[in-house]
Amino acid sequence: MSTPRHLRHTVCILLLLSACARRSADTDDRDKGFAAIAQGAFTEATAAEPEEGRGGVTTWIECDPRWGQVRSLFATVHVDMTNALPPAERLGSLSATLRWDPIALGYRSHSTFPEGFTGAVNIDNVSEGRLDFNLVNPSGVGGQSVLFKVVYDIESEPHLPIALNLEVRAMASAMTFQDLLPFSFVEGCHWVP
Helix, strand or coil, X not given: CCCCHHHHHHHHHHHHHHHHHXXXXXXCCCCHHHHHXXXXXXXXXXXXXXXXXXXXXXXEEEXXXXXXXXXXXXXXXXXECCCCCCCCCCEEEEEXXXXXXXXXXXXXXXXXXXXXXXXXXXXXXXXXXXXXXXXXXXXXXXXXXXXXXXXXXXXXXXXXXXXEEEEEEEEEECCCCCECHHHEEXXXXXXXX
């Protein structure tokens, strides 16, 4: 009995992502002290809700509300699938880039992905203000979920505004592999004094 081609491709991608994630976890021990910050509890999301009846998916960054009070800030990437229409109501995969001004923010650490997800994080360009990541969950996740957390050091003066932008390059539903980008809304984060 032969395995359908799309399943073989999915398994190959999952194995590759899993290997990359293990390699990243094994070689990036220098920020363990801040891993607890990146994996800690966070406040409710502050992004706009998707418009009713559009079947949309919202992906956004939650800004750390302690801006101006601390020298390190967290940013949390969320997804809301509650308005996605069946059969594409579960997020299966996402590839995205976080961008920021490296003069204003310095990358410190990032969290692991939530249970059920595997993926990879590329920190090679954080000195240029860019962090690429992708994640996949074959069973998918519905509703609202936290996907990823990053901790930054504030490098600029605290009275200057700071922007953190999220660029979603690919997003697909679980099981159906439907492209969710045409139905998605993406919102970045702006800290304003």
